[in-house]
Amino acid sequence: MTLLRSARPGVGSNDRGIPEATVARLPLYLRALGTLAEGGVTTCSSGELAEVTGVNPAKLRKDLSYLGSYGTRGVGYDVEYLRYQIARELGQTQTWDVVIVGAGNLGSALSTYQGFGSRGISIAAVLDTDPQRIGSNVGGVEVESFDRLAEIVRERHVSIAVVATPAEAAQGVADALVAAGVTSILNFAPTVLQVPDHVEQRLVDLSIELQILAYHEQRRTHDEADGGQEVMA
Amino acid sequence: MTLLRSARPGVGSNDRGIPEATVARLPLYLRALGTLAEGGVTTCSSGELAEVTGVNPAKLRKDLSYLGSYGTRGVGYDVEYLRYQIARELGQTQTWDVVIVGAGNLGSALSTYQGFGSRGISIAAVLDTDPQRIGSNVGGVEVESFDRLAEIVRERHVSIAVVATPAEAAQGVADALVAAGVTSILNFAPTVLQVPDHVEQRLVDLSIELQILAYHEQRRTHDEADGGQEVMA
């Protein structure tokens, strides 16, 4: 899960703004529409799309309504058209060059990940400080020295970076990223990075996700012990 | 980010329940407290803890107030005591055995991750269907055949599993997990899994995270073009 967004409360960028919760679901809809399109489906209802994305149909319709009125009453949505509209809204008409810092297992997993390309994301570089890793190849990209960061950010107009380093190195890397001009950081290191207000940070923490699941599992067990019974309604 | 929680709306487990948003932040506080403790800090205020976790102090106090009144007015919180209370609330007084399915880069990254142990999480097994991977060693754990799933879940009382397979394999794996009795799934595959109501799913999607950042970057650029200016206060 993603836990953090830095950025002042309601400042700036909020005219014509789409609710955050909706923005977080749009990529989900987009992917589902892609799958439908591949399967030759040309039209779908909010109910169908809601089904495959695990979302309530009313919520889905409200989400889409923020983009405009792209459906047809009595019929549903044109798969290709809706796809295009969501992609446009998400900024996928352009390609975003992203730098990945850290070429360990996680960095490699990210570099190898197929499917960024079709989502407007391109890996500009994978960087590491370890001489053993520099020059090696992960996912078809050659690992470069972290020293080249500023240069790469400038030349390739990078504004988004991924931190996939150990926790100890993360803050230093973040400082360097900010200094180089990066304004969005996806952080996989188990630390909250201290970054300026104008830099957005999203924290994805594997351990936290498991701890949340464990909490629910624990409550389940307790409830049973307390005589709480499954309600089938 | 985590996007999905299946489970019926307000059913079951809600007496004495802590708000979801709070549950998602408790692990963050817990880690910060750990770091403070290591640094020899014995007491801290909501302001200090809020600072390092990137959370508003009032929110932090409200979060902690759901657990009980563990602070001292005029002083702050006892680091060790609060640590214990949060850990207990999260169910870390017991150890949760977790199965990881998929021994690719991502599965390896997870297996290698240090720091589960101190958070009440233990890797019971890493499974894969690829004969080339079975028997190999990732993060000190030997990769076993996916066929052994049911057996391992039963013997080691596993209720939480991680799906770290390609998207195509994920639904099949999920079905097998559910059949084996797993009730919480952390899903890294870029698909929404169809699981029964009583199974909780959390989706962590690398691509979606980047798309969300790209959306904000795009809006930033547009706003500048529209003459929108940084508001400083």
Next chain:
DNA sequence: CCTTGTGAAGCTGTTCACAGCC
């Protein structure tokens, strides 16, 4: 008929501001 789009209601989460206590 069917399905969208959306006001209105209700719920959850956040923030404020201050009383209560050390």
Next chain:
DNA sequence: GGCTGTGAACAGCTTCACAAGG
């Protein structure tokens, strides 16, 4: 004086239920 704990106000999100329109 300082910091916690919390009611109350507010903001944001979800869900309902139905009018509007193909």
